[in-house]
Amino acid sequence: MAGIEVIFYIEGMGNDRKVLERALKDTAENLRNERGVKIGYVKLEDIIESEGEPLKYSGMIEAKLEGSLGEVVRLVLRYSPAIVEVLKPGKLEVESRELMKILGEVSLFMGKLMEQFGGLAVYPKLEDLPEPRIGYSRDEIEELILEDRNLLYRFVVEVFGEDGEGIRETMGRALTFEGCRINKLVVQGEKEGEKFKGLLAAELLSSFETLFQLTAKYAPVAISILEPEVVDVTASELQNALTDLGGFVNELVTRPVKRQLMEGQKEESKL
Numbered sequence: 446m447a448g449i450e451v452i453f454y455i456e457g458m459g460n461d462r463k464v465l466e467r468a469l470k471d472t473a474e475n476l477r478n479e480r481g482v483k484i485g486y487v488k489l490e491d492i493i494e495s496e497g498e499p500l501k502y503s504g505m506i507e508a509k510l511e512g513s514l515g516e517v518v519r520l521v522l523r524y525s526p527a528i529v530e531v532l533k534p535g536k537l538e539v540e541s542r543e544l545m546k547i548l549g550e551v552s553l554f555m556g557k558l559m560e561q562f563g564g565l566a567v568y569p570k571l572e573d574l575p576e577p578r579i580g581y582s583r584d585e586i587e588e589l590i591l592e593d594r595n596l597l598y599r600f601v602v603e604v605f606g607e608d609g610e611g612i613r614e615t616m617g618r619a620l621t622f623e624g625c626r627i628n629k630l631v632v633q634g635e636k637e638g639e640k641f642k643g644l645l646a647a648e649l650l651s652s653f654e655t656l657f658q659l660t661a662k663y664a665p666v667a668i669s670i671l672e673p674e675v676v677d678v679t680a681s682e683l684q685n686a687l688t689d690l691g692g693f694v695n696e697l698v699t700r701p702v703k704r705q706l707m708e709g710q711k712e713e714s715k716l
Contacts (some may be wrong), residue, residue, distance in 0.1 A: 448483070450511040450533045451687070453526035458500040462492055469504045472524065482512030482520065514539060514683075515547050521687050522554050525694035529687035531680040538677050541670040548660045548668050551690065555697075556664030562697040565662045568619055576614075577621035581628050586650065589626065590672055595650040597628070600659065601667040604645045609634060616645055623659060626650040653678050657686040661693045 455472065459465040473489045490505040510520070514537070521529060559565065581589070589595040606612040609632040617630055627649060634643015644666070651659070653676060660668065670676070 448511045449514055449517050449531065449537065449683070450485075450509070451517055452530040452532065453506070453508045453510070453520070453524060454528040454530070455506040455508065455524050456503065456527040457506070458503045460500055460502065462494070462502050465502050465504060466492060469506060473506050473508075476506070476508050476510075476524070479510070479520065481516050482510045485509030485511065515543070515550070517687070518547050518551065518690070521691050522551065522694060524691075525698065526688075526691040527695070529684055529691060531684040531687070533680070535680050536677060537683070538675050541672075541674050541676060544676055545668055545670055548656070551657075551660050552664045552666075552668065555661050555693065558694065558697045559664060562700045565693055565696065566619065568622055571615055571618040571622070574618045574622060577617045577627055579617065579627045579630055581626065581650070586628065586672075589650050593652075594677070595626070595652060596656055596670055596676060597648070597650050597672040598656060599646065599648050599667070599669040599671065600663075600665050601644055601646045602663045602665045604632060604634070604641075604643055606641050608636075608641050609643060612641065612643075612645065616647075620647060620649065620659075623662075624651055624655040625659070653682050654686045654689070658689055661690050 453476075457465055457469045457472070459468070469489055469492075473487050476487045477484055486507075486509050488507040490507070492502050492504045494502055509532075510517070512520075555565075586597060590597060604612045604616065606615070613630060613632045616632075617627060620627055620630075625647075627647060629646075629648035631646045632643055633646075634641055636642075648671075649659075659665075
């Protein structure tokens, strides 16, 4: 696979200028010392002060680097850039086995974060959405893969709820809302006290970007790409997927700070 050249835009925010400066300098130095990728440059922008904002100081690191898809994804998970710009190649081909390995690392990393900070999947009232279609003919599947560039994959996640059928209905709507077509959907498990605990196995068709988002949001216990054997990805698709991934990591790790700010604002309003 050809090297992927990207620019990371990493944002830092805080209420203490010196603490933020030190954190950004440390991050920039860590980037310069990264192994396994080629570092083009690392630029540290000046701290900006914004009065009236919950976090009054902000700063930005711009870093250009080149590496394999796996290494770039690992650095996105490590540094959670606000934006990832893909410079080259304009299109890349990834073997499904290699992509499954990368997605497995994303799932493991995100699963650990969600155990600590909570989940990511949030939806509107799913009961207001139409019941999804489940099941596609072979001809339809081939057309979705060849014409619409969808991937066919199996996706297994842990589920909890009142009962298996309710979970199946809810997850069917949620997966459709995410942009998936559902070929198969099965829930297996058992009641533990008043709650149902089990596994949901789905055979899905979706874009590369949706597969990446689902993996980050649900941290599946298993992913298996069935077709195609080689996945072609445009620079735009990869850019969107990596930026979303960085945003998901940032959303989780900054939750404690956001919670503190909200609690502080509530205390001020009481006074």
